[in-house]
Amino acid sequence: YLVGTSPTGITPPVVPPSSLIGQLPPWPIFRVAIALNEFFEAAAWATRPPSVQVKSLATAYWQSEVTYSLTKMGIFDAVGKAGAEGVGVSCKEVASGLSLDEDFACRMMLAGEGIKLLTRQGEGSFSLTPAGDMIRSDHPASLRSVVLMLNEETRDAWRKVGTASLESGVSGFKEEFGEEFWSWHSKKGNRGKMSQFDNAMRAFSHEIAGSLLVDWAPPTPSSTVCDIGGSKGHMVGAMAQHYPELNGVVFDVPIVAKSAEANLEEMGLSQRVKAIGGSFLESLPAKLSDCDAFYMKFILHDWDDETCVKIIKNINAVAKEGAVIVSTDFILNVDGPAMEMNKRLMDINMMAANPTGARERTFQEYSALFKAAGLTAEPQLVKQRDLVSTVVVEI
Numbered sequence: 001y002l003v004g005t006s007p008t009g010i011t012p013p014v015v016p017p018s019s020l021i022g023q024l025p026p027w028p029i030f031r032v033a034i035a036l037n038e039f040f041e042a043a044a045w046a047t048r049p050p051s052v053q054v055k056s057l058a059t060a061y062w063q064s065e066v067t068y069s070l071t072k073m074g075i076f077d078a079v080g081k082a083g084a085e086g087v088g089v090s091c092k093e094v095a096s097g098l099s100l101d102e103d104f105a106c107r108m109m110l111a112g113e114g115i116k117l118l119t120r121q122g123e124g125s126f127s128l129t130p131a132g133d134m135i136r137s138d139h140p141a142s143l144r145s146v147v148l149m150l151n152e153e154t155r156d157a158w159r160k161v162g163t164a165s166l167e168s169g170v171s172g173f174k175e176e177f178g179e180e181f182w183s184w185h186s187k188k189g190n191r192g193k194m195s196q197f198d199n200a201m202r203a204f205s206h207e208i209a210g211s212l213l214v215d216w217a218p219p220t221p222s223s224t225v226c227d228i229g230g231s232k233g234h235m236v237g238a239m240a241q242h243y244p245e246l247n248g249v250v251f252d253v254p255i256v257a258k259s260a261e262a263n264l265e266e267m268g269l270s271q272r273v274k275a276i277g278g279s280f281l282e283s284l285p286a287k288l289s290d291c292d293a294f295y296m297k298f299i300l301h302d303w304d305d306e307t308c309v310k311i312i313k314n315i316n317a318v319a320k321e322g323a324v325i326v327s328t329d330f331i332l333n334v335d336g337p338a339m340e341m342n343k344r345l346m347d348i349n350m351m352a353a354n355p356t357g358a359r360e361r362t363f364q365e366y367s368a369l370f371k372a373a374g375l376t377a378e379p380q381l382v383k384q385r386d387l388v389s390t391v392v393v394e395i
């Protein structure tokens, strides 16, 4: 496994302080770390008797629930605030500050220590572990929105996907909420949830942008990269931060394109990266014929084959000759067993929380989609030091 790697790596012209690319180990070290991880995961499993294996699977969601509770109820923020002032904090103080039941809050925090999100000095003084710290609202790469997003409607959709959906073949989300993910999220009353989803996408992308930019470079340093379904513009924004001559476009549904505008302004990139509202299910605006690269992350996996082909054809119809499509997803069958297991679960997440037809695919399946859309060039796989990989294909 680990095919298509780029053993030398790429160094972009600028590495901003917020970039994670400097923190990624070189490929040989990454490979060894992954192999060790695979080995210890397998060893830990093999040393548990079958009855314990079953019980640990049946209770695995308890850890998510503890994580969710400590996030939702503001406990990570409260402990983090005390830590920033240089002190640990007792669970009684946290409970009183947040008006929580003292006994329950203290027991929940002890469970948080058990799952290594909180730590204790001495008898009662809690602080955050590095992982717990990342769930603080004001952490620069905060994963709070990710924890909330995955444990609210998505969790309800998961319950349905394993039961009703297996009989109906309809997504868990639709079974639970009566309509598919995107139409539910576009309703006025659910704008807060759409924004939570967009923030989660941005948070997810921090590491993915880092791992992409050490193994893939835009066609030229001054290319125009168009991020199709680019959400808040975090991916093309990261590219523009690493390539100071690069221009970009974020294309997404109008309401999300608006929030991309604000985010790009905040990133100081609004001169070079513009947001355009529209739908990739329809003809794309002529302005996109300037694009040298059409970037897509977590777009094709949201849709059934027929819709994917339509999206690729819509890009193809507007693209100039020599442009490329660059598509990042959880590509199956290119990693070791532990990483593949995570991607298989992500595939169930697609069945649960995304429109019916959403799925993870192998590299060969992605290649077939590009061929079905009329592209004749051989797609290339760029393996990342990450759970995701990227397919690049010339138009």
Ligand SMILES: C[S@@+](CC[C@H](N)C(=O)[O-])C[C@H]1O[C@@H](n2cnc3c(N)ncnc32)[C@H](O)[C@@H]1O
Pocket: 182, 201, 202, 205, 228, 229, 230, 231, 232, 251, 252, 253, 256, 278, 279, 280, 281, 296, 297, 298, 299, 302
């Ligand atoms: C799973 S998110 C991925 C966001 C972003 N590419 C990322 O990876 O962080 C899918 C994106 O597709 C956008 N989207 C959904 N339907 C769309 C459509 N018909 N036209 C354009 N964008 C759409 C959503 O608003 C959302 O931003």
